[in-house]
Amino acid sequence: MSIHFDEGSGQFHLRAGRCSYVMQLLKGRWLIHRYIGPALAGEVLAQPMTWAGRPSFSANPLPDDGQLSTDTVPQEFPWYGSTDLRQPAVEVLAPSGASTLDLRYAEYRILAGKPRLTGLPATYVEQDHEAQTLEIDLVDALIGLRVTLSFTAWVEHSVIARSVRVYNEGDQSLRLRRLLSLSVDLPDDQYDYVQLAGTWARERHVQRGRLSSGEHRLESRRGASSHALNPYLALVRPETTETAGEALGVTLVYSGNFMISADVDPYRTTRLLVGMNPFDFEWLLQPGERFQAPEALLAFSAEGLTGLSQTWHRLLRTRLARGAHRDRLRPVLINNWEATYFSFDRDTLVELARSAAELGISLFVLDDGWFGHRDNDRSSLGDWRVDPRKLPGGLDDLAQEIKRAGMQMGLWFEPEMISPDSDLYRAHPDWCLHVEGRGRSQARNQLILDFSRADVRAAITQMLREVLHSAPIAYVKWDMNRNMTEIGSASLPPERQRETAHRYMLGLYEVLEQVTSEFPEILFESCSGGGGRFDAGMLHYMPQTWTSDDTDAIARLAIQFGTSMVYPASAMGAHVSAVPNHQVHRVTPLATRALVAMMGNFGYELDVRRLTAADRAEIRTQIELYKEIQPLILAGDLYRLWTPESGQRTAWMYVSGDQREAVVTVVQVLAEPNPPVQYLRLRGLDPQREYELTLVQTDDKGYLQTPALLYRAHGDELQGSGLEVPQLAGDFRGALWRLRGV
Numbered sequence: 001m002s003i004h005f006d007e008g009s010g011q012f013h014l015r016a017g018r019c020s021y022v023m024q025l026l027k028g029r030w031l032i033h034r035y036i037g038p039a040l041a042g043e044v045l046a047q048p049m050t051w052a053g054r055p056s057f058s059a060n061p062l063p064d065d066g067q068l069s070t071d072t073v074p075q076e077f078p079w080y081g082s083t084d085l086r087q088p089a090v091e092v093l094a095p096s097g098a099s100t101l102d103l104r105y106a107e108y109r110i111l112a113g114k115p116r117l118t119g120l121p122a123t124y125v126e127q128d129h130e131a132q133t134l135e136i137d138l139v140d141a142l143i144g145l146r147v148t149l150s151f152t153a154w155v156e157h158s159v160i161a162r163s164v165r166v167y168n169e170g171d172q173s174l175r176l177r178r179l180l181s182l183s184v185d186l187p188d189d190q191y192d193y194v195q196l197a198g199t200w201a202r203e204r205h206v207q208r209g210r211l212s213s214g215e216h217r218l219e220s221r222r223g224a225s226s227h228a229l230n231p232y233l234a235l236v237r238p239e240t241t242e243t244a245g246e247a248l249g250v251t252l253v254y255s256g257n258f259m260i261s262a263d264v265d266p267y268r269t270t271r272l273l274v275g276m277n278p279f280d281f282e283w284l285l286q287p288g289e290r291f292q293a294p295e296a297l298l299a300f301s302a303e304g305l306t307g308l309s310q311t312w313h314r315l316l317r318t319r320l321a322r323g324a325h326r327d328r329l330r331p332v333l334i335n336n337w338e339a340t341y342f343s344f345d346r347d348t349l350v351e352l353a354r355s356a357a358e359l360g361i362s363l364f365v366l367d368d369g370w371f372g373h374r375d376n377d378r379s380s381l382g383d384w385r386v387d388p389r390k391l392p393g394g395l396d397d398l399a400q401e402i403k404r405a406g407m408q409m410g411l412w413f414e415p416e417m418i419s420p421d422s423d424l425y426r427a428h429p430d431w432c433l434h435v436e437g438r439g440r441s442q443a444r445n446q447l448i449l450d451f452s453r454a455d456v457r458a459a460i461t462q463m464l465r466e467v468l469h470s471a472p473i474a475y476v477k478w479d480m481n482r483n484m485t486e487i488g489s490a491s492l493p494p495e496r497q498r499e500t501a502h503r504y505m506l507g508l509y510e511v512l513e514q515v516t517s518e519f520p521e522i523l524f525e526s527c528s529g530g531g532g533r534f535d536a537g538m539l540h541y542m543p544q545t546w547t548s549d550d551t552d553a554i555a556r557l558a559i560q561f562g563t564s565m566v567y568p569a570s571a572m573g574a575h576v577s578a579v580p581n582h583q584v585h586r587v588t589p590l591a592t593r594a595l596v597a598m599m600g601n602f603g604y605e606l607d608v609r610r611l612t613a614a615d616r617a618e619i620r621t622q623i624e625l626y627k628e629i630q631p632l633i634l635a636g637d638l639y640r641l642w643t644p645e646s647g648q649r650t651a652w653m654y655v656s657g658d659q660r661e662a663v664v665t666v667v668q669v670l671a672e673p674n675p676p677v678q679y680l681r682l683r684g685l686d687p688q689r690e691y692e693l694t695l696v697q698t699d700d701k702g703y704l705q706t707p708a709l710l711y712r713a714h715g716d717e718l719q720g721s722g723l724e725v726p727q728l729a730g731d732f733r734g735a736l737w738r739l740r741g742v
């Protein structure tokens, strides 16, 4: 059993994978946090709960116990207005106008499996024995508020899924001002934070620093999880490294405004809070209504950052992502964006597709510019009808031609957006997010459709449906290229305006659910100017995301390493593009661009027609190699060996689940004069197994050399003394080894 309740002590013990999580009822009334860490053998903690008496500045809720204050005991779900003066997880305005709550423990239930979260993305079980769920009800009798805390403990994964729903059981309306999904008070402050920060074209760079007194807060107020701070935070012990030590990570399965906070109090405990951002949020809860907060996930590993990442990868890949493509090998694609931008016609596309098909590429993706009269980014979003000037025969004619070339066709959309220069906007100027009487700020010349409105959602879904039925489309890139401003909805009354941003997300999820289930064979890739919405919410509907608009191989090292902290390779789109690179103007060898792009869902984004015969032969070799190692990359265990910040060489490897196969890659940034011999110590291999090694290096022309059979060595030697890295004479060179168990 993953969840056990001990009547005598009032302890709830959740075992998730190799982790234990213990809570306890205090005086039958408060839910207190007791433990998170490596799995415990015993069912109950033997040590009694104790707390130190504190000065009068921490008030006492019980008149006969001057020692006890909820301000200083570790809580599971704190509220505002009584004796805990730290940050609350919930804040509700009562009919009286006061925000004082008194939530008392009422009852608990242990359920097999994991109930679905209505209307929101979430992890799931395929069979009930995979997990158990504990629900705990807290009730405020005065205002009739019931709060149900939900904790799912997985048998196989060291992850606890948490969510919260509230019910208004009273007879007057309540105003919900904050409802976080996860709150836990950790007993000390000896933590480093590890977070993923950046901006457009340089997303998710790893940052690490020490927690200290006060709040360390990550958040988004942008109406999307955003490029700036990924909804992810790890708290690791100062001594934790990539390979060892305790690490705890949290993420929110949500794509809109979020907050993640690690708040160190004067007694050096750390309150960890995760949920929808309370900033500019309020929800009117009428009698009888309920509100469901998104799911937060908490993962634990005692095996360092690698262990934590592998825990995330397994769960997100197999029990968050869904659909026909979840476990399938993804097609090697070519996208025309960096090859043509907006200027193309049917013949150009067909030539590109034919040329790509000859190289072994199997999916041709037509990006932005195929609809309305969109010759640049100033028009047509919302007019999802093919542009007859560019494609006189329509999409079907193009798709058939592409099919004849031996490829499938994919298509770009930006369904949540509207251009002021569009027929849709001229017909429905109130369909965008806006605040009456205020300006409508444009970004990339576009506004955002009000997906909180059912009529808007229905119209857009219908347009998508018609396009997707009009031609054999095998793939959709779902883009979103701006953040929210002037957030208001013409369809909501004044007292509900602050619900708009969350209602938008619920509306988006409804559309995604509908479209992905109506077209189950289509492979959907999420995108938001690259990785502006790379989050667990979108991953539930679309198994892959375009990682970044920066396609430079060297810049991608940091972006992909950061992304890999949480998200599996099967979620990352990675393409080989032209040089000089369009974002940073760097020139890197074609082979190195491929070695880096092979860290995820591999593809090309350049004009393959203009390549030399030698470049084309190289691409054929790259695709053959990728196809051979693809199962290992998409479903194997990732080990980050040398991180981009640790020096001029970055290295990583994937090991198959049965440890029979591995692939190791090294990429050098700048070459060093007269360099030392470097040995790369491998990880994750079977120490007793003998492996046969082959090496592919980049050559002076920038191509992959013919694979060289090296030698046979046991896993223990490769892990103990390491693999000698060749000299790699030149900047931006790389090497790849394949290890096959004999």
Ligand code: DGJ
Pocket (backbone or CB within 6 Å): 337, 367, 368, 412, 479, 481, 527, 528, 529, 530, 546, 548, 549
């Ligand atoms: C932003 C995406 O990230 C790009 O890949 C491309 O699809 C453009 N949008 C098209 O406008």
